[in-house]
Amino acid sequence: MGYVLRVRFASFFAGAAVASTAGLYILHQDYKAAHQSLSQKMNGLYENLDGRISALEKLKEVEPTKQVETTD
Numbered sequence: 001m002g003y004v005l006r007v008r009f010a011s012f013f014a015g016a017a018v019a020s021t022a023g024l025y026i027l028h029q030d031y032k033a034a035h036q037s038l039s040q041k042m043n044g045l046y047e048n049l050d051g052r053i054s055a056l057e058k059l060k061e062v063e064p065t066k067q068v069e070t071t072d
Helices: 002-071
Strands: none
Touching: none
């Protein structure tokens, strides 16, 4: 009886270890996918923001030349 109980406990703990490893692997893959998705969204926002800043800087550069032309 003791031997069968030991085998059952060993099988249970081996199954728990495999399930834990599989769960951690799936959690890690989910974390990587979420991080990549968030990084792509933030890169898109940064590119959009950089474009808007560049447009404002160009507008700022063009504005003083127009003022100088009108004052002449």
